[in-house]
Amino acid sequence: MLSCSEVTHFMNLPKRAVSAMEWRPGITSRNDAQWWKWDCAIEVEGSVPESARIVVQWRPAVGAAAEKIYCALLYRTKRIYAVDFDPDGRHTNKIGTGRKYFRVTIGPGTHEHFWTEQGDGYAEPIQPDFGSLALLFEYFCTGVNLSVDGGFLAPPSVQLDLGI
Numbered sequence: 001m002l003s004c005s006e007v008t009h010f011m012n013l014p015k016r017a018v019s020a021m022e023w024r025p026g027i028t029s030r031n032d033a034q035w036w037k038w039d040c041a042i043e044v045e046g047s048v049p050e051s052a053r054i055v056v057q058w059r060p061a062v063g064a065a066a067e068k069i070y071c072a073l074l075y076r077t078k079r080i081y082a083v084d085f086d087p088d089g090r091h092t093n094k095i096g097t098g099r100k101y102f103r104v105t106i107g108p109g110t111h112e113h114f115w116t117e118q119g120d121g122y123a124e125p126i127q128p129d130f131g132s133l134a135l136l137f138e139y140f141c142t143g144v145n146l147s148v149d150g151g152f153l154a155p156p157s158v159q160l161d162l163g164i
Contacts, residue, residue: 001119004115010052011081011145013044013045014044014147016042016043016147016148017043017146018040018041018042019040019149020148020149020150020153021152021153023037023038023153023155024037034062035058036057037058039053039056051075051077053074054071056069056137057069058070065088066088068085068088069084070082070083071083071084071136073146078119081113081143082113083112085136087110090105090107091105093122094121095116095121096118097116099122100124101123133154134151134152138151
């Protein structure tokens with residue numbers, strides 16, 4: 001398992017996305033086709049490690065469900081840091097012994113995930129909420145020391161099929 005010191009070292013290294021942001025359909029199931037995704041390799045210290053990626057997923061507001069966006073940094077295929085904008089969702093911290101929100105349910109609202117010695121799954125609320133997805137993405141990029149050529153690209157305008 002990754003140690004917190006390994007994760008901290010990796011997060012502090014300057015990173016660059018190998019391509020500009022480009023949204024693609026991120027279908028997670030036949031019943032949930034409205035998700036969009038940007039999954040991108042990153043360059044770190046002149047190389048592109050196979051086990052490190054940036055993954056951003058977005059879903060527009062659907063019915064009574066609010067818009068959502070998740071930004072994550074994966075290292076050695078583990079989600080070591082993430083920022084989640086989920087106005088309707090709650091998160092319960094089952095790991096994170098000794099941390100402020102251990103065994104606490106947070107939300108609804110924006111929160112960030114941190115790696116702990118017990119792994120992924122610990123989150124803390126972010127206050128205040130961001131005024132735009134672009135500002136939230138900028139916060140994420142700052143947190144992981146990431147540059148993205150062209151910056152944030154707004155998600156596509158989505159018109160859902162009514163199935164008529």
